[in-house]
Amino acid sequence: MRNIEVLFFDVLGTTVDWRGSITAEVGEFLKRHNLGRIDPARFADAWVGRYDASVDPIRAGKRSFVSLDQVNRENLVASLEEFGLSSASLPPEELEDLNLSWHRLKAWPDLGDGLSRLKSRFIVAPLSDGHARLLVNLSKFNNLPWDFIVGADMSQAYKPMPQVYLRACELLEVQPENAMLVAAHDYDLEAARRCGLTTAYIVRANAEDPSKVGNQKAQDGWDYKAKNLLELADMLQ
């Protein structure tokens, strides 16, 4: 193994169960508004399914950076319309609270113990399309013991743009070859590998991103492949 100093972790899907968490909050929201006829899992996938198309103009430099709160808010309104609902007919503060369900995504059960073990040897830090405040709120909600937090607002870029990975390494004064990305998505690992980072693939149920359909066959060839952070900690011991 190379001399790894820093482990970066993808968050949405890898660290937290976004699909399960969003579906649960959407379900409660729909029930409260007598919209039980709508399937919350389908609504959640529709909501996130708009993600890639929304972020692409930012990746391409055609739109200035806006945070995930803003992207999610726009896509929530569009998804409501897709399901025949008008956002104007719903209380704005309730829509805002639903949008903030992204700050309350639940961590996978291995996270606390896995991070505690890994942080005794490495610097552990999320590296996410989420912005700093979202990541701080998520971490407090789940009691995650990160050593440092890198949000998309700190590079003003979204994955898989190389500046995301390179800015994170620069902030922690680590050479890319001394850093590893831990993620449940191939496109993310591929981009990190192109920047020189070591890669660890974590197999997560429910982590597929509906905005990236057709690009989901798990690849091989990553430096590590583990079923969770505890297994990864064993491998890196």
Added chain:
Amino acid sequence: MRNIEVLFFDVLGTTVDWRGSITAEVGEFLKRHNLGRIDPARFADAWVGRYDASVDPIRAGKRSFVSLDQVNRENLVASLEEFGLSSASLPPEELEDLNLSWHRLKAWPDLGDGLSRLKSRFIVAPLSDGHARLLVNLSKFNNLPWDFIVGADMSQAYKPMPQVYLRACELLEVQPENAMLVAAHDYDLEAARRCGLTTAYIVRANAEDPSKVGNQKAQDGWDYKAKNLLELADMLQ
């Protein structure tokens, strides 16, 4: 009390006992090199005493931002010369290790419990002239449970420049009036207050900065004044 969401903490002096820690490491270094005739406390104060003059050109925009590692390294060489020693006569890796003693400063004894209590209600984050990696190393060394880390390299500025405080608030998406600076130095609190932050003065023995002689009389008029973080946690309950 205003609706405070975030507590920022000064680090050098307020969170860690820099003077005691640097003096101890300098003492060991001098002993190892048969330089026991030099008083480590005087050497440590001479080293830090050069800090302000070194950083002033950066504050004034006359020198590009360099991190505290670089500033400390230059001032270590100058201090050795001041004490009649040539840095060229000492092993470079030992000098580098001595310079990294700033990454191993010991936290005051109330830090762990104090932060744990405060973080149950607030976001807690260091706000320091130290850069991100130095703060990460310090935090791991002392097992400090920060929610977020703001280093000087993230604003590319040194205290008391307003962008230090404003950039930190921006990163955490908090209005200055919903943030508080906790510090043992008046000039820091004064600058934070000018940016709109609430202020809490912590009385620390050994926190005086020898580079700011003549400006050390503790002022009154801060929003809070406590002898340590445990007393501050009581006050904010």
